[in-house]
Amino acid sequence: MKKIVFTGGGSAGHVTPNIALINELQKEDWSISYIGSKAGIEKELIGKLDIPYYSISSGKLRRYVSKENIKDIFKVIKGCFDARKVLKKEKPDVVFSKGGFVSVPVVIAANTLKIPVILHESDLTPGLANKLSVRFATKIFTSFEETLRYLPSEKAKAIGSPIRREILEGSATKGRDYLGFHNEKPVLTIMGGSLGAKKINDIIRENLDTLLQTYQIVHLCGKGNVSNEHIRTGYKQFEYVHGELPDILAATDYVVTRGGSNSIFEFLALKIPMLIIPLTKQQSRGDQILNGKVFSENGYAYMLEEESLTSEQLFKSLQKMETNKLHLIENMKKAQASDALNEIVNEIKSHS
Template sequence: MKIVVSGGGTGGHIYPALALIREIQKENNDAEFLYIGTKNGLESKLVSRENIPFQSIHITGFKRKISFENVKTIFRFLKGVRDSKRILKEFNPDIVIGTGGYVCGPVVYAATQLHIPTIVHEQNSVPGLTNKFLSRYVNKVAICFDEAKEYFPSDKVVFTGNPRASEVIGKDGIKGRLSTGLSTTKPTVLIFGGSRGARPINEAVVKAFSALAEKPYQILYITGDVHFEDVKKEIELIGNPKNVVIKPFVHNMPEVLAGIDLVVSRAGATTIAEITSLGIPSILVPSPYVTNNHQEKNARSLSDNGAAELLLEKDLNHKSLVNHIDRILLNQDTLKEMKIKAKKIGVPDSASRLYSVMKQLINVKQR
């Protein structure tokens, strides 16, 4: 089986793609992969670390406002389609899957023109422009939130969940705690703002240090590399509570999550996939700066079902943060109920579900 994967721009598009590849490699030793992305995108760095063959095309995204740059993008798209066709003909894949980001546009569209089976995977509750465009041409659209159904042709939609969810299952939580210097016995909160961190969350946490220092639980606080030095300066002035472990970044997040009782974070699709598959209650602070406010809609899909508490950024401060944490973590009945509800939403077998859809399309093509 030969598979082309394309996805780029953000980790939210790339990590699910890599999780899917790893799942397929476990099930099929003979599978061959080619990842098509952009040369300067994050995908080029992340994919190369996995030793997956990588080729690039040049493409940019459309501006949402009228701009001459969009005219240039149309020409780049057409050239990207030509380049993608050349690459696809050379590799001769059995299927092509796009996991989001503008690079998927020409790659997946080229595959449809060559009559290669195609899938797009939409991680969010509100899809991006590229996936909405491609949904008219592909064979299947895999979704992670029921709310996304309305944006796509109903006969093409299949619910698979996010492949990243499969990667956090079965990890050693004790090992995860020890790797970050946490106690193995205390209730534990993980606070983070995504891979780069989030300034509003950081500001609220630092101001909450004096209150958190008195709590019977411990906190793993991940600032994000970009914000770590600023947070460090604040810590030098006010001191670091003994029950707060501060890190700029962790590279073993699946392992760390396995030892966590409560998460405070943004509401990115990958984070939601991970915490629900593990049944971890959460306090979600969606970023208001994303396209179509999709993070708030992601978050409401959990909060409306009792699996999370929604804390809008405009309402976030050190007092509201501590109050939300206490209300969940210091009440065992609330914590237990939220765990059950989060677990109901999770799709831990999402990678194998998506792989199953891929195999079905390949089998239909081969008949």
């Protein structure tokens, strides 16, 4: 039987593309397992699938000086031994990594066992985990053409983002029924990422009554962020959405989102006009800002940096998005269709 081990975690963006690939490979004769962290969101998301999940030690990869870095070096070393033990047990034909700090020990361990490693980098510039993993990879795929300049040309290829097929198969009618929404107002979906986004959450709720005059609102506000003080007709809050997401997105007319690559590529595939509010450089390495700029320059989205996020700027941006909805959709239709899912699946199969 053909075997593959997946890895990647730390955020939903490092897991959902893996789920898309797992769903495809489960249609065929593949034995699939997953290596992740002990408490990351990947454990929760992969736990919903019928595949073995192995937890390993993993340290956080920091770009700043901290005494925790010393401790984490030992965690990563232990993670390499943990991962090697799992890989020796599973004996996979190939390892697929989506990045995140938990993936580094797995990729290193796979290399020591001469197991081929396939990477996918979502963001415009490679994350630290993938920067460390690149030298051990057999093949590297990227979402953005611009990313290739940072990678070895002989093994890197730009293919777009692997989109979950089910995302493209949602029903707007089912989505509105699930939400209890009608057809008389557009649906605005707010997505702050799997952990939520405090400033976005706060400003939406501060202006909720005004926004509800124009929109029906779906608010994916992140774990622990549902607010009982803001229950309103036409306003639905969720920590995170699983199986209902395709139908909710099918019912969505506009989206306010962070700049995570996987999410914005899904909205691009669905032709949903988007307002991208990326994580700041204080909160991240600036990858979401670069992702947002590319989408804005291509006319797929508008971008508003969080430092400029005020009630006035929010309403201006929403109005601009509504006024230019058809133009944004036309630009998205011109985007080159990506078949990243099949491309990666074919690469995986070439190692079986």
